[in-house]
Amino acid sequence: MAHIPDGLLSVPVLLCGAGVAAAGVGLGLRRLDDRLIPRAGILAAAVFVGSLVSIPVGPSSVHVLLSGLMGLMLGTATFPAVLVILLLQTLLFGFGGLTTLGVNTVNIALPGVLFALLLGPAIRRTGHAATRAALAGLVGALSVAGTGGLVALSLAVSSSDYTPVAKVLMATYVPLMIGEAFVTATIVTFLARVQPDALRPATS
């Protein structure tokens, strides 16, 4: 579960998360051209819808996060996009919370942006489909692992009593990593074949 609800975390963690999220969102917004807002908004809506699809992995089923994919498609604009998606999820479904909005944004967006920045250029440059799929899968899996790590970290830092829960939580991220890796790989391969421009970040 990537959405930490209200009432769990300690105040310093909440403030810290909000601060980092504000910085990320600010950066993303400043580099987001006015004319690209429709594109970013509609992509965010598409990712929101994508995250509702439940995908069976082994005995359980997962909802993909698609944070790595967003990092590849939107670049730093992922921060504001994730914030908007989380706000909508809070309002429409009651997932996550208002006070934890900042922490959750950082937990989901930061790994996606980082790994997409690291591996994105290689994904765009390579002409070899299998390499591209493998790299994209790696971005997806690493982003999910990063999110899991950050969620566990924010729980553990809030109070040491949560540490065992955080460990159990990390285990639940393993099926998600597998699903996310395969799905991201397929999406990127598909996009590269159908609309290669889509993989260029919207921010210039």
Place this chain on the structure above:
Amino acid sequence: MRLVAALIAVAAISLLHTLPVAIAVFSLTAVVAALHRPERRLWRRLLHVEAFILLLFVTLPFTMAGPTVATFGPLHVSSTGLWRATLIALKVSTSVLILLVFLGGMEPERLGSTLRALHVPERLSRLFVMTARYVGLIRDEARRLTETMRARGFRPRSNRHTWRSYGHLLGMILVRALERAERVEEAMLCRGYAGHYPHSPLPAPRHRDWAAFALVSGAAILALMVDRL
């Protein structure tokens, strides 16, 4: 207005430390929620959150040091852990209830102008309105696509074929979304879009709204003060 009241209430709740106050606040919220003609959906969402709480209940009592209440073989249930888990469960459930009651029925367009009124950066509120507007449309599109898949005999299983099919499904949704984005952008430019919309002004808060705001935030602050004494 409602957004700010909910934020204050939720922030106060996440600072609560003692069990009696948490119980009181939770029952109060539950009563208010019940008065608000609860839909079945609301309770289903609450149940979703409780799954995580259950996880806390399973681990916390065993791992926190404190006086032992019961013993299961080598495991000791400590009362401190049990208290702690109950407290957290109450806090989280209360917050979720507050959010659902206050904001559940709010339409996203209105929220967009609320955000603007709260001086959220212009671009962010525009991004929010844009996303909120297209979620419904794209969801319908996704439903159509999954129905087509099912009509062709697709059954989700845990194998690579399923994952690849879902990847294609999501990829298709994204491609269509991008095309739609292009069309929308062109249409907006045609109508002289220059980086901002005219926003419809919010209705000014009435006395009733102010009273409700004062009541909710007052109750939240009172609960916090009782808690700290």
